[in-house]
Amino acid sequence: MIELCELTKSYGDKKAVDTLSFAVRPGQVTGFLGPNGAGKSTTMRMVLGLDRPTSGRVLLDGRPYADLPAPLTRIGALLEATAAQGGRSARDHLLWLARSNRIPDRRVGEVLDVVGLTEVAGKRSGGFSLGMGQRLGIAAALLGDPPVLMFDEPVNGLDPEGILWIRTLMRGLAADGRTVLVSSHLMSEMALTADHLVVIGRGRLLADVSTEEFIDRNARSYVRIRTPQPQALLDALDAPDAVAAPGAGRITAQPAEDGSWEVEGADPARIAALAAARGVVLDELSPQRASLEEAFMRMTADAVEYHGTTGDGS
Numbered sequence: 481m482i483e484l485c486e487l488t489k490s491y492g493d494k495k496a497v498d499t500l501s502f503a504v505r506p507g508q509v510t511g512f513l514g515p516n517g518a519g520k521s522t523t524m525r526m527v528l529g530l531d532r533p534t535s536g537r538v539l540l541d542g543r544p545y546a547d548l549p550a551p552l553t554r555i556g557a558l559l560e561a562t563a564a565q566g567g568r569s570a571r572d573h574l575l576w577l578a579r580s581n582r583i584p585d586r587r588v589g590e591v592l593d594v595v596g597l598t599e600v601a602g603k604r605s606g607g608f609s610l611g612m613g614q615r616l617g618i619a620a621a622l623l624g625d626p627p628v629l630m631f632d633e634p635v636n637g638l639d640p641e642g643i644l645w646i647r648t649l650m651r652g653l654a655a656d657g658r659t660v661l662v663s664s665h666l667m668s669e670m671a672l673t674a675d676h677l678v679v680i681g682r683g684r685l686l687a688d689v690s691t692e693e694f695i696d697r698n699a700r701s702y703v704r705i706r707t708p709q710p711q712a713l714l715d716a717l718d719a720p721d722a723v724a725a726p727g728a729g730r731i732t733a734q735p736a737e738d739g740s741w742e743v744e745g746a747d748p749a750r751i752a753a754l755a756a757a758r759g760v761v762l763d764e765l766s767p768q769r770a771s772l773e774e775a776f777m778r779m780t781a782d783a784v785e786y787h788g789t790t791g792d793g794s
């Protein structure tokens with residue numbers, strides 16, 4: 481578990497991280513999101529003891545990083561700036577790391593296998609592609625078999641196969657019961673990878689909820705319906721018994737430009753039952769779930785430091 485208690489980092493007058501408190505729990509992938517400059521990398525650097533907090537603290541399984549006797553066996557991390565010595569082979573780089581952390585040499589072969597670099601282990605890492613470099617960084621993070629893992633933008637610049645591989649790896653690490661914190665700007669990917677989200681803006685906590693709840697709270701979901709009997713549908717949804725559940729609010733239907741109806745306030749099964757009870761024919765009944773991207777944009781709109789402008793001048 482990673483615990484942040486009122487963590488703050490100031491650069492001059494600017495608070496890059498501002499009284500941030502949250503806990504990252506084991507057994508799930510926690511996505512760490514925020515617009516550019518929100519303070520994600522600064523936070524991760526403080527977790528690893530690479531930056532000193534102005535105030536507040538970070539605990540890893542109850543202890544500060546500086547008190548961990550063999551840190552690589554407690555937390556593994558891939559930071560954006562993580563770089564191997566380009567002149568060394570992948571194997572030598574990992575051996576050097578292992579020996580300086582009292583990790584047995586045999587782990588090097590094991591992690592090279594896990595990340596799929598065994599065949600190129602003797603090659604200079606300076607010649608590696610972006611994807612191979614990321615894999616080597618992840619091998620280093622896994623070397624000490626740590627219970628806590630942290631990845632800053634691990635899928636940046638990767639091809640679809642690399643992205644899928646990282647997603648599968650993260651989900652597997654969480655399924656093993658490890659604590660996994662991962663930052664990314666790729667919302668579609670985060671929606672597939674993260675069970676839980678911590679969202680920050682301008683250094684402050686904006687949300688600490690499950691991915692599902694984050695989308696439900698911050699974006700609109702509805703059921704799209706097509707019917708040749710629109711008036712009969714509206715009557716069915718407006719009937720006195722037409723609520724999603726006893727005590728729930730009314731069901732609303734808005735016409736969309738394409739001739740369909742956008743129905744909110746009930747799930748597809750309830751809408752189908754109401755329509756069937758009144759003999760209304762439905763040509764389409766499909767739940768439209770808002771994307772994580774929409775939810776993220778809505779939630780962080782006020783916390784974006786640098787707004788771009790779109791072509792239409794808006």
Ligand SMILES: Nc1ncnc2c1ncn2[C@@H]1O[C@H](COP(=O)(O)OP(=O)(O)OP(=O)(O)O)[C@@H](O)[C@H]1O
Binds near residue numbers: 516518
């Ligand atoms: N060494 C530094 N000196 C001064 N300001 C800094 C320093 N490091 C970070 N900052 C500032 O702190 C803020 C947070 O930066 P940080 O890199 O942590 O954000 P981020 O969420 O990781 O952004 P991105 O998504 O763009 O990587 C930014 O405004 C940044 O300019």
